[in-house]
Amino acid sequence: MPKIKEILIDSIGSDINYLLDQLVDHEQVVKLIETSVIDQPSQVVGDGKVIKTGYSSQLDEVRSDAGSAIDYISRLEADERKRTGIKSLKVSYNKVFGYYIEVSKSNISLVPSNYIRRQTLTGSERFITPEMEEYESRVLSAKDKINELEKTIYKKICIELSDSHDNVLKTAAVIAYIDVVRSLGEVAVLNEYVKPKLNNKTSIVIKDGRHPTVEKLVPHGEFVPNDSHISNDDAQLIVLTGPNMSGKSTYIRQVALIVLMAQIGSFVPASEAKIGLVDRIFTRVGLNDDIAVGQSTFMVEMVETASILNQATDKSLIVLDEVGRGTSTYDGLAIAQSIIEYINGNSKLNCRTLFATHYHELINLAEVFPRIKNYNVRVSENEDSVVFLHNIVPGAATRSYGIHVAKLAGLPAEVINRADHILAELESGGRPKAQSKDIINYRQLPFEFTESKLMENIKNMNLENMTPLEAITKLYELKQVAENNNENNRKKS
Numbered sequence: 001m002p003k004i005k006e007i008l009i010d011s012i013g014s015d016i017n018y019l020l021d022q023l024v025d026h027e028q029v030v031k032l033i034e035t036s037v038i039d040q041p042s043q044v045v046g047d048g049k050v051i052k053t054g055y056s057s058q059l060d061e062v063r064s065d066a067g068s069a070i071d072y073i074s075r076l077e078a079d080e081r082k083r084t085g086i087k088s089l090k091v092s093y094n095k096v097f098g099y100y101i102e103v104s105k106s107n108i109s110l111v112p113s114n115y116i117r118r119q120t121l122t123g124s125e126r127f128i129t130p131e132m133e134e135y136e137s138r139v140l141s142a143k144d145k146i147n148e149l150e151k152t153i154y155k156k157i158c159i160e161l162s163d164s165h166d167n168v169l170k171t172a173a174v175i176a177y178i179d180v181v182r183s184l185g186e187v188a189v190l191n192e193y194v195k196p197k198l199n200n201k202t203s204i205v206i207k208d209g210r211h212p213t214v215e216k217l218v219p220h221g222e223f224v225p226n227d228s229h230i231s232n233d234d235a236q237l238i239v240l241t242g243p244n245m246s247g248k249s250t251y252i253r254q255v256a257l258i259v260l261m262a263q264i265g266s267f268v269p270a271s272e273a274k275i276g277l278v279d280r281i282f283t284r285v286g287l288n289d290d291i292a293v294g295q296s297t298f299m300v301e302m303v304e305t306a307s308i309l310n311q312a313t314d315k316s317l318i319v320l321d322e323v324g325r326g327t328s329t330y331d332g333l334a335i336a337q338s339i340i341e342y343i344n345g346n347s348k349l350n351c352r353t354l355f356a357t358h359y360h361e362l363i364n365l366a367e368v369f370p371r372i373k374n375y376n377v378r379v380s381e382n383e384d385s386v387v388f389l390h391n392i393v394p395g396a397a398t399r400s401y402g403i404h405v406a407k408l409a410g411l412p413a414e415v416i417n418r419a420d421h422i423l424a425e426l427e428s429g430g431r432p433k434a435q436s437k438d439i440i441n442y443r444q445l446p447f448e449f450t451e452s453k454l455m456e457n458i459k460n461m462n463l464e465n466m467t468p469l470e471a472i473t474k475l476y477e478l479k480q481v482a483e484n485n486n487e488n489n490r491k492k493s
Contacts, residue, residue, distance in 0.1 A: 242377030
């Protein structure tokens with residue numbers, strides 16, 4: 001406590017210096033605990049390892065008596081070996097028979113007359129003596145007294161401490177507050193956060209917003225910041241489209257986190273933030289089964305979405321990620337569109353919403369409902385590759401690039417080529433037909449790259465402007481191309 005006060009005193013002008021008067025040293029509490037309780041006590045009160053020696057004279061006396069009896073038993077083995085001449089004699093203990101003297105059968109003739117047989121084993125005999133029984137009784141009796149005394153003493157200590165209960169809790173709350181404020185201040189300085197401006201409007205305006213945790217997982221300076229504008233008046237519901245791995249989920253989460261951080265009093269990861277207060281933040285992200293209650297992924301998704309739609313108000317912020325993907329395409333699309341229309345048109349709801357989706361059909365809603373806006377994640381596409389720029393811009397995505405993502409994941413070239421063929425048929429309005437192994441020979445598919453083409457791709461790589469992740473991805477693609485080219489050449493030869 002003195003150290004905390006010292007830090008606060010040194011922070012002249014700090015807004016938390018008023019807390020000094022609320023910090024109490026609790027000297028009596030500290031003294032009581034330090035003098036009564038062992039530094040590293042047992043987790044169970046009543047096993048003799050909680051109360052310090054010197055705190056209770058009665059407890060110390062019983063412990064001393066037990067110690068004397070234990071010392072006698074400890075010396076007994078050496079004394080009896082010397083007295084009887086049995087060098088292999090042992091004094092041991094178990095919970096069934098207590099303390100006993102064990103003598104091998106080869107030495108039975110040397111056993112003194114005062115030994116009382118307790119147990120016969122295959123190769124030895126176990127004995128006790130009247131003195132052993134007496135001291136064992138003293139040890140066990142003392143242990144019982146010690147355990148009972150400890151419980152009684154500990155209870156009295158707790159009662160005495162309870163008088164300071166309320167004051168200790170107040171001090172703990174102050175320390176917790178200081179800890180939180182200090183932590184928020186530290187991350188704000190280290191990560192160049194800004195002070196948000198809170199208001200009672202129904203808009204959220206963020207400039208150069210960043211995800212507070214994701215930006216720490218990528219090399220410094222490589223996280224792509226994004227602007228956000230959501231308002232009940234003109235941009236109430238954002239339909240965000242774009243390929244997997246492009247950053248949609250990161251973006252919608254970062255908006256929710258920035259709003260949350262602003263409303264708990266923290267600075268936020270952005271260059272500017274104007275936050276209209278929200279009453280609650282509702283999220284439906286990720287896919288999970290609830291096996292314990294027999295709910296499928298889709299059922300869990302619908303239950304959570306229902307909870308959101310039934311509880312949100314016009315002051316809420318809703319974040320929905322890929323709602324509807326847990327069922328068939330048409331069912332999922334129908335549900336997703338219905339949810340969007342409900343949020344947009346329900347006068348009691350009508351709240352700020354971020355809706356990330358792969359259903360490109362939903363982008364047409366912006367033409368019907370003025371307060372629905374389309375945004376997408378920018379993609380740089382050339383003849384040979386696709387680069388996700390992670391930049392959120394107005395407008396709708398034209399493609400999902402799912403096959404490209406599958407290629408990055410390492411699916412076989414035969415699968416990728418076949419998927420491209422099927423996609424082309426679908427986009428032309430046809431219905432692709434299944435092909436048997438007798439009809440299609442993947443190994444004879446025309447290879448996309450020659451060796452010269454491979455070299456050309458390497459030469460055209462703009463390494464200065466590529467992130468490490470993009471460079472690794474490109475290198476993996478080229479490696480796959482080279483391996484496939486070698487395989488084709490080998491087959492031809």
